[in-house]
Amino acid sequence: MGPLSGIKVVEFAGLGPAPFCGMMLADMGAEVLRIDRQGGGADLLGQRHDVLARGRRSVALDLKKPQGVETALRLIAGAEVLLEGFRPGVMERLGLAPEICLERNPRLVYARMTGWGQDGPLAKAAGHDINYIALSGALSAIGTPASGPVPPLNLVGDFGGGGMLMAFGIACALVEAKRSGRGQVVDAAMADGAALLTAMIYSLKGNGLWPGGRGENLLDGGAAHYGTYQCADGKWVAIGPLEPQFHALFLEKCGIDDPDFADPADRSRWPRLRAKLEALFKSRPRAEWRTLLEGSDVCFAPVLDLDEAPAHPHNRARGSFFTRDGITQPAPAPRFDRTPAVPGGPPPKPGEHTEPALADWGFTAAEIAGLKLVGAI
8 A cells, every 4th residue: 555565576575774775665655575584593682573574475495405596596687676684795695796686687677785885994894883874973972961962772783874865775776777777776774874964964064063072062962952851750851942032931831030041042052041940840740740841842852761752642642652462663754645654564575474474476386396395485
């Protein structure tokens, strides 16, 4: 039903950002067929239900056998997209290099997810989200003067700068292929993506509006009126009344009549204002602050934990989360009014659909039997 209905994707199994991209494509209606390693066992992170693997079928191939490679090439020939997340050179060693696949399927979008990119001095080095965002400058700006750089989970590199940007690249290449009739390679690097996500911060810095160090600027917790505060019950709230009218309403609702708050843009006042707001918010439990401020234009929200967020009335009304097999997980986004996205079925076990999927993708019963005979499937 989704906007990518009819698009066929061959995904080579991996971890993190590439599967997240595959999940996004599957959520949007693409038919995603995952190629797993033959003999592959449980999830490498020990999960019993990997949310990132929802919505596809799995074929297990032995890519060390020429028949396994040829099977992969036949599947690729019938797809619009190939999605892989190996280190540079791995697909080439498997006999599945871009030029080989594009010769079989000239319209193919060959999407490659790496940490550092397909070239450059660090291309072949190992790394994780924390390393990629460190090199981009993003990590240096997150945290406080006392804490040092604080990893923002693995959201900026793996998923924002990685899987999500890769999905955008695939969508762009699909549009271009429809116009030109030719596919191309999408080189999605998490280091590049993390750098791109900092565009506004570099803009502020270049315009002299990001003059401080970590935790001393407008959007990084330095400004008293853009930050988090602990309440009397130990729970937290987030405020961000940056615009003058929102700030005035915030002062009114909180009963603040203090000349110190007259100019919230005055950086010299920020430490003093923060201390006053810390004392204010600790005077009441979070529930009382929610009753007073939530839903108004003061730019307020409770800081919800992972158990609380799915139960919030707004998230429930929007259907932002759903539960399947006892696992609560985010629903597909964004929304479409004509071709709504629907999360696909539960994550497959490696090789769970090998024979029926191959049959659906054009393999005859005799060909499937021959692949079983030589151990390629």
